[in-house]
Amino acid sequence: MKTDPKTDPLLDPEFLGSLRRDMVRFADLQLRNKAQAEDAVQEALTAAFQGREKFASKASLRTWVLAILKNKIVDTLRQRGRDDVMVDAENDSDLNAYFDDREHWAEDTRPSSWATPDQSMENKRFWEVFETCLYRLPEASARIFTMREVMGFDTDEICQTLGITNSNCWVQLHRARLALRACLGVNWFGEAA
Numbered sequence: 001m002k003t004d005p006k007t008d009p010l011l012d013p014e015f016l017g018s019l020r021r022d023m024v025r026f027a028d029l030q031l032r033n034k035a036q037a038e039d040a041v042q043e044a045l046t047a048a049f050q051g052r053e054k055f056a057s058k059a060s061l062r063t064w065v066l067a068i069l070k071n072k073i074v075d076t077l078r079q080r081g082r083d084d085v086m087v088d089a090e091n092d093s094d095l096n097a098y099f100d101d102r103e104h105w106a107e108d109t110r111p112s113s114w115a116t117p118d119q120s121m122e123n124k125r126f127w128e129v130f131e132t133c134l135y136r137l138p139e140a141s142a143r144i145f146t147m148r149e150v151m152g153f154d155t156d157e158i159c160q161t162l163g164i165t166n167s168n169c170w171v172q173l174h175r176a177r178l179a180l181r182a183c184l185g186v187n188w189f190g191e192a193a
Contacts, residue, residue: 009061010049019062020045023069029131030073030146032139040076044069070151077143078161098178126188133183137176144169145176 009015020041027037048055048065055064098109134142144162147153153161159169185191 008052010045010052016045019065022062023066025131026066026150027069027073029134030143030151031076032142036076040069040072044072047072073151074161077147129188130180130184133180133187136183137179141172141176141179144172145180148173 023041023044024037027040028034031037031040044065047068055061098106100106144158147158155166155169159166
């Protein structure tokens with residue numbers, strides 16, 4: 001394959017710089033280890049460069065390279081094993097106060113209405129605040145939340161990858177969502193803490 005920067009975006013320094021910056025940010029968020037994040041990004045970029053003839057243009061080049069990175073991250077997570085992802089699902093009295101007996105929001109803990117959520121979602125600043133809130137989560141909760149909500153893994157895949165139980169996964173997701181809601185409420189939507 002010809003290696004012409006005009007026809008191969010992987011050789012375009014501007015495209016590659018932007019792509020690499022996003023990849024490092026994503027990998028660091030998932031792995032919470034700069035060295036492992038850099039390694040995963042480097043391996044993903046090397047695999048993309050070596051296999052670029054296989055790129056079928058069914059998705060954007062950026063999406064294709066990020067999919068390779070996701071696989072590298074999963075490999076790294078599998079190598080780590082269970083690392084502190086177990087929680088005591090029986091001791092959730094702090095979470096039970098938020099919900100009624102039908103597991104709906106209790107009247108006094110129901111989230112307030114947020115003005116124009118569509119505009120907020122598109123706002124770059126929102127995503128910066130969201131990322132900051134995600135970094136504040138405990139490592140295991142952030143990893144599981146991102147695997148589920150960003151990478152699109154189903155619960156069984158998460159459990160198998162991390163070696164945790166189904167109920168433990170759901171508890172971690174629940175805690176992550178509550179913590180993100182609280183953090184965004186204070187830092188983005190201006191709710192009282």
